[in-house]
Amino acid sequence: MTEKQSLKEIIAFISYIDQLKNVIRKNGLHDASREENTAEHSWHAALSALLLAPYADQAVDIDKVIKMLLIHDLVEIEAGDTFVYDREEVAKQGPSEAEAAGIILSKLPEQQGELLQNLWDEFEARVTPEAKFAKAIDRFLPLYSNIINHGYSWLPYDVTQTHVSEINSIIKDGSIGLWELVEVMLDDAVQEGYLNP
Amino acid sequence: MTEKQSLKEIIAFISYIDQLKNVIRKNGLHDASREENTAEHSWHAALSALLLAPYADQAVDIDKVIKMLLIHDLVEIEAGDTFVYDREEVAKQGPSEAEAAGIILSKLPEQQGELLQNLWDEFEARVTPEAKFAKAIDRFLPLYSNIINHGYSWLPYDVTQTHVSEINSIIKDGSIGLWELVEVMLDDAVQEGYLNP
Numbered sequence: 001m002t003e004k005q006s007l008k009e010i011i012a013f014i015s016y017i018d019q020l021k022n023v024i025r026k027n028g029l030h031d032a033s034r035e036e037n038t039a040e041h042s043w044h045a046a047l048s049a050l051l052l053a054p055y056a057d058q059a060v061d062i063d064k065v066i067k068m069l070l071i072h073d074l075v076e077i078e079a080g081d082t083f084v085y086d087r088e089e090v091a092k093q094g095p096s097e098a099e100a101a102g103i104i105l106s107k108l109p110e111q112q113g114e115l116l117q118n119l120w121d122e123f124e125a126r127v128t129p130e131a132k133f134a135k136a137i138d139r140f141l142p143l144y145s146n147i148i149n150h151g152y153s154w155l156p157y158d159v160t161q162t163h164v165s166e167i168n169s170i171i172k173d174g175s176i177g178l179w180e181l182v183e184v185m186l187d188d189a190v191q192e193g194y195l196n197p
Numbered sequence: 198m199t200e201k202q203s204l205k206e207i208i209a210f211i212s213y214i215d216q217l218k219n220v221i222r223k224n225g226l227h228d229a230s231r232e233e234n235t236a237e238h239s240w241h242a243a244l245s246a247l248l249l250a251p252y253a254d255q256a257v258d259i260d261k262v263i264k265m266l267l268i269h270d271l272v273e274i275e276a277g278d279t280f281v282y283d284r285e286e287v288a289k290q291g292p293s294e295a296e297a298a299g300i301i302l303s304k305l306p307e308q309q310g311e312l313l314q315n316l317w318d319e320f321e322a323r324v325t326p327e328a329k330f331a332k333a334i335d336r337f338l339p340l341y342s343n344i345i346n347h348g349y350s351w352l353p354y355d356v357t358q359t360h361v362s363e364i365n366s367i368i369k370d371g372s373i374g375l376w377e378l379v380e381v382m383l384d385d386a387v388q389e390g391y392l393n394p
Contacts, residue, residue, distance in 0.1 A: 007374055010248050014338075015345050017244065018227035021237045030215035040218045043240035047214065047267045051207050051309050063260035066267070070244045112248050141211075148212050177204055 006109040013107050016077070023076045026083045027142040028152030038073045038081060041141065045069040049137045055177045058129035068123040068134040071116050075100040084142075084167050085159050097124075126173070136174025140182065143168050147185045151194030160196045161186050203306040210304050213274070220273045223280045224339040225349030235270045235278060238338065242266040246334045252374045255326035265320040265331040268313050272297040281339075281364050282356050294321075323367070333371025337379065340365050344382045348391030357393045358383050 001009075023038040046069040053062040073081075078100035101120055105113045123131050143164065146154050154164070164186060172179040189195035198206075220235040243266040250259040270278075275297035298317055302310045320328050340361065343351050351361070361383060369376040386392035 003374070007249075007252060007378065011341070011378065013248065014241070014245050014341070015227050018241065018342070018345075021226055021233070021241075022228070022230065029218055030212050031219070033219065036218070037237065039240045040234065040236040043236045043243070043267065044211070044215065044218075046240070046243065046263075048211050050264060050267065050312075051210065051305070052204075054308070055204060063263070066243075066260070066263060067247060070240065070247065070263070108248070111251070115247075144208070144211070145215070148215075177200070181204065181208065 001109060006111075009107070009109050010112060013112075016104075016107060017074060019077045020074065023073075023081055025081045025142070026153040026157075027145055028149050030145055030148040032149040032152050036145070038076050042070055042073055045072075045134075045137050045141055048141060049134065052137065052175070052178065055175045056129065056133040057174065057176055058132070060129045060133050064119070064130045065134045065137075068119050068130065069137065071119055072123050072134065072138060074104055074116070075120075078103050083153075083157075084139075085154075085157055085163060126170070129174075132170075133174040136171040136178060139168045139171050140178055143182060144185070146194070147189060150192070151189065154189075154195055158196055161190050164195065198306060203308075206304070206306050207309060210309075213301075213304060214271060216274045217271065220270075220278055222278045222339070223350040223354075224342055225346045227342055227345040229346040229349050233342070235273050239267055239270055242269075242331075242334050242338055245338060246331065249334065249372070249375065252372045253326065253330040254371065254373055255329070257326045257330050261316070261327045262331045262334075265316050265327065266334065268316055269320050269331065269335060271301055271313070272317075275300050280350075280354075281336075282351075282354055282360060323370070326371075329367075330371040333368040333375060336365045336368050337375055340379060341382070343391070344386055347389070348386065351386075351392050355393060358387050361392065 020039040021037050025036050025038060025041060027036045029036055046066045049065045049069055050062060075097045079096045101117065105117050108116065122128055123134055126132055126135055146152060168182065171182060186195065190197050217236040218234050222233045222235060222238060224233045226233055243263045246262045246266055247259060272294045276293045298314065302314050319325055320331055323329055323332055343349060365379065368379060383392065387394050
């Protein structure tokens with residue numbers, strides 16, 4: 001492929017991924033005015049990682065964490081968003097997201113396709129310090145928005161503190177400091193009535 | 198400040214910047230379904246920079262470009278979005294955005310505040326290869342969405358090809374390859390009637 005053809009493929013991909021702005025999550029904005037889309041969530045996650053980098057428990061290449069978070073949810077263009085508190089949805093999530101990654105990344109020139117596939121695989125495997133920290137940020141944000149907007153996506157689904165703790169305890173694998181803060185937030189949420197015990 | 202206090206300040210800042218999801222631009226999504234917000238634009242820009250990195254004319258630290266694009270529009274939380282085709286708005290843009298940066302970044306612990314201030318200053322000065330490439334991407338995206346959605350934010354404001362070329366010629370300073378593609382796109386847009394000559 002010539003350099004010009006590759007450029008055209010990338011430009012077409014940039015238009016394709018615009019669709020992530022239309023993937024709507026259960027999660028609400030902090031002001032509870034509407035549900036969040038996955039593109040703006042990805043921005044929020046990448047920038048939060050940069051700010052919280054000193055709180056990663058293991059040394060991380062923060063630039064790689066940021067790149068993982070920019071691309072981690074691209075699969076939702078084909079697979080849709082999975083609500084973490086729906087056990088049935090979560091159970092069937094694995095294969096369809098992997099298939100989606102294949103479909104999506106085949107649209108790119110080899111160099112860019114490989115770059116994104118490697119970042120996605122590393123993120124999903126949750127083995128490296130970068131993947132663990134990226135996952136911690138990805139899990140922290142929707143939990144935190146429920147703290148601020150008083151259970152926007154918790155109360156309608158009767159989500160309990162036990163379930164939130166279980167789902168989000170992987171935050172611990174990336175940042176103990178963040179997890180300690182989360183535990184206090186969850187206790188407060190129960191006490192104030194926007195999270196079921 | 199203790200480490201715990203710094204963490205709390207960063208967490209508060211992460212909630213504060215959620216407001217960028219409510220800063221609405223004139224620019225439309227590629228499917229023309231609605232106007233774009235600045236948070237999702239920032240995601241789109243950061244990821245597009247990663248994909249287009251091989252087309253930067255000078256060697257760039259792409260990780261720095263990505264970080265610049267993640268934070269470049271935070272000032273809009275305080276200063277609002279400025280439509281590049283409104284000459285009066287653009288003329289008064291400078292001071293109010295610089296003031297906004299001061300207000301916003303003072304909310305962070307010193308380490309993070311300085312990091313973001315340096316990225317923002319470098320981006321705005323447009324001197325380094327990283328800043329030039331970041332600016333090229335930032336200018337390319339709204340232009341490109343107008344190509345795809347057939348003048349969503351051009352036609353209602355009687356924007357002309359001359360004005361688009363003038364405003365966006367700084368794309369040239371970051372990527373000649375991208376600029377060449379843009380020139381073809383603009384000619385097509387005029388021919389197909391969604392950009393005034």
